[in-house]
Amino acid sequence: MWVALDAMGGDFAPQATIEGALWAVKEFPELGVYLVGKPEILSPLLKKKSHKRLKIIPASQIVGMDESPIEALRNKPDSSIRKAFELVKAREAKAIVSAGNSGAVLVTALFVLGRLKGVSRPAIATVLPTLKGYAVLIDSGANVDCKPRHLLQFAYMGNVFAERILGYKSPRIGLLSIGEESGKGNTLVKQTHDLLKQSKLNYAGNIEGRDFYQGDVEVIVCDGFVGNVCLKLSEGLAEALMAMMTKEIKKHKLAVLGFTLARPALKKFKRFIDWRERGGAPLLGVNGEVIITHGRSDAKAIKNALRTALGFAKQNITAKIKEALEIETQSQKAQDSER
Amino acid sequence: MWVALDAMGGDFAPQATIEGALWAVKEFPELGVYLVGKPEILSPLLKKKSHKRLKIIPASQIVGMDESPIEALRNKPDSSIRKAFELVKAREAKAIVSAGNSGAVLVTALFVLGRLKGVSRPAIATVLPTLKGYAVLIDSGANVDCKPRHLLQFAYMGNVFAERILGYKSPRIGLLSIGEESGKGNTLVKQTHDLLKQSKLNYAGNIEGRDFYQGDVEVIVCDGFVGNVCLKLSEGLAEALMAMMTKEIKKHKLAVLGFTLARPALKKFKRFIDWRERGGAPLLGVNGEVIITHGRSDAKAIKNALRTALGFAKQNITAKIKEALEIETQSQKAQDSER
Numbered sequence: 300m301w302v303a304l305d306a307m308g309g310d311f312a313p314q315a316t317i318e319g320a321l322w323a324v325k326e327f328p329e330l331g332v333y334l335v336g337k338p339e340i341l342s343p344l345l346k347k348k349s350h351k352r353l354k355i356i357p358a359s360q361i362v363g364m365d366e367s368p369i370e371a372l373r374n375k376p377d378s379s380i381r382k383a384f385e386l387v388k389a390r391e392a393k394a395i396v397s398a399g400n401s402g403a404v405l406v407t408a409l410f411v412l413g414r415l416k417g418v419s420r421p422a423i424a425t426v427l428p429t430l431k432g433y434a435v436l437i438d439s440g441a442n443v444d445c446k447p448r449h450l451l452q453f454a455y456m457g458n459v460f461a462e463r464i465l466g467y468k469s470p471r472i473g474l475l476s477i478g479e480e481s482g483k484g485n486t487l488v489k490q491t492h493d494l495l496k497q498s499k500l501n502y503a504g505n506i507e508g509r510d511f512y513q514g515d516v517e518v519i520v521c522d523g524f525v526g527n528v529c530l531k532l533s534e535g536l537a538e539a540l541m542a543m544m545t546k547e548i549k550k551h552k553l554a555v556l557g558f559t560l561a562r563p564a565l566k567k568f569k570r571f572i573d574w575r576e577r578g579g580a581p582l583l584g585v586n587g588e589v590i591i592t593h594g595r596s597d598a599k600a601i602k603n604a605l606r607t608a609l610g611f612a613k614q615n616i617t618a619k620i621k622e623a624l625e626i627e628t629q630s631q632k633a634q635d636s637e638r
Numbered sequence: 639m640w641v642a643l644d645a646m647g648g649d650f651a652p653q654a655t656i657e658g659a660l661w662a663v664k665e666f667p668e669l670g671v672y673l674v675g676k677p678e679i680l681s682p683l684l685k686k687k688s689h690k691r692l693k694i695i696p697a698s699q700i701v702g703m704d705e706s707p708i709e710a711l712r713n714k715p716d717s718s719i720r721k722a723f724e725l726v727k728a729r730e731a732k733a734i735v736s737a738g739n740s741g742a743v744l745v746t747a748l749f750v751l752g753r754l755k756g757v758s759r760p761a762i763a764t765v766l767p768t769l770k771g772y773a774v775l776i777d778s779g780a781n782v783d784c785k786p787r788h789l790l791q792f793a794y795m796g797n798v799f800a801e802r803i804l805g806y807k808s809p810r811i812g813l814l815s816i817g818e819e820s821g822k823g824n825t826l827v828k829q830t831h832d833l834l835k836q837s838k839l840n841y842a843g844n845i846e847g848r849d850f851y852q853g854d855v856e857v858i859v860c861d862g863f864v865g866n867v868c869l870k871l872s873e874g875l876a877e878a879l880m881a882m883m884t885k886e887i888k889k890h891k892l893a894v895l896g897f898t899l900a901r902p903a904l905k906k907f908k909r910f911i912d913w914r915e916r917g918g919a920p921l922l923g924v925n926g927e928v929i930i931t932h933g934r935s936d937a938k939a940i941k942n943a944l945r946t947a948l949g950f951a952k953q954n955i956t957a958k959i960k961e962a963l964e965i966e967t968q969s970q971k972a973q974d975s976e977r
Contacts, residue, residue, distance in 0.1 A: 365819055367821070429878075430878055430881060430882065440816060443816065443823065443824035443825075444824050444825050475867060476867075477779060477782065477862075477863055477866040477867060477870070480704050482706070484782065484863070485782035485783050485861075485863045486782075486783050488863075507867075507870050507874075508866070508867040508868065508869065508870030508871030508872075508873075508874055509870040509871070509873055509874035509877075510874060511871050511874050511875065512874055512875055512878035513874065513878065522824075523816075524816055524823070524824040524827075524864075525863075525864060525867060527816040527847070528814060528815075528816060528846075528847040528864060528867075528868065529847065529867065529868070529871055530847065531816070531846050531847030531848040532847030532848070532850050532868055532871060532872065533847075533871065533875055534847075534848055535846075535847055535848035535849060535850050535851055535852065536850065536851055536872055536875055536876065537875070537879065538848075539768075539769055539851035539852070540876065540879060540910075540911065542769060543769065543910055544904065547904065548900055548904075551900075551902060553899045553900075553902075554899060554900040554901075554902065554904075556896070556899055557895070557896035557897060557898065557899025557900035557901075558896060558900050559896065560892045560893060560895060560896025560899075561887055561890075561892075561893040561896035561897050561900065562893075562896075563890060563892075563893065565883065565886065565887075565893075571879075571882055572879065
């Protein structure tokens, strides 16, 4: 099962992408990785570490992290992002992974693969650990200005994801707001609340930022601006707290000893807060399996994103979302005609 | 110096408010507290703990935590919130503290005290600890749907606050977005970015959620929906991380010992993440000193909010904001006429 990796994408590419791909093919025997990028850069790096399930696919252009997505799409037809998507389109690769310019990944996904029927806005779904298990945050960054019906679609896609990938039966859907009562929130949230209440989803009502990690819902719905701020705030706060704690500990000799003793117990905790363990986030609602991973991805993060891609490809998540949305659309139509 | 405390407001009132007030008058010799609320409830509680700088001011009505703010204002003219504000209006109290229905506090502040000249939307400013010092988050919950010019005003008020209360010379202002480049963000943020660039503030550009606790800016500007989500998310995540860590530690005997040794070092860390240490958040832009504190406030949080109120009253922050905004408005007018 082959996955296309944008080997030039991300702050630490191509070292991190190549190391990550190598790690992944060793760990996952079913996985093959197409390294899409400049052969003159990739070949020398791969020389001593070649592997029969790593193959370079040439792409002569690179999209910069700060480049305008639309201009990149227009002016760089031979970029590593574009070539990687074309491998998916041609069914040579089952999924794509990129740590590159996420705006460019988004527009290229729409251009090359297209939207699923019934989806107006594809969205990024990020899996977060909670005190009770996992939750999907959707949208975590694809759409900054949304309408209520977009958030309703995010809820449907998140629902399929939580059911099929995370294995929750009838996942509880929470709408991110600033108070649990229905009247609380901004205009977008209040209107979405009404749509969700009328839907067939297992809607648990508004949740607050404070409930994010409690695990009382399995799907957290919000617009991509709020979602992205929340995601990065969580990463930043976890890092800041660790830094602060380490600094305080270092001031006391006994505390250093104590902390050393506690280290094995803290391993699981560290995994809990480490985004590199997460394995990237799928872009849901496009016609193919797309995994977006952090621009700061190192080899470990790339390896884990490839693991996610493999899982998505095996389970054919896109087909499942397509099916779920079609059933939803039909039942919606039936409901409408009954009225 | 007397402060009016809404003795009936908050999830744990009146026990928490009375305990907190008593604690505060003992700790701060200049402080007197008007306990505003139902005498038949407050008097018995105060019987064994009376203090000459605690005085009950009768108010016969209570605004529920989930009550509609507008209806409360209309139908409960003798509520503890309303009476407390009237003490400020009459200059009998120098400031008000409430842990009650924050929407009701907001509309009552506007109704009784009124806005400062030049302010269209008062905003809540919350002081957050960072790795390098402190930062003000404005708006952290008063205005859920904002226009760019509102966010510009928040920046000006936050600037005065960071300068006068936190003591930063020429504080750096950051606009909360989802990428550092100017083009990133939703429509509101992009338009606000342009306004801030043209302003005389020390504008440091967009910041991301990840930068929140880094301390590279002293003022973080956003709308009240995003701000409130961020604030509560931070509280929730810090609590979840502590819970998770404790759970892991308890599984290993050596780790328990280690953690006990590390405990003194963790004290400062715990203060860092404990919102009860914060001392509430001022509502800036109204004609008087208003401190809003968490609905879940316990005695310690109330005591700290009273400390903040005392500080604000001593420094006459409202007058300083008024002055700063007037200078700003004049220089803006001068600039406009030059064009």
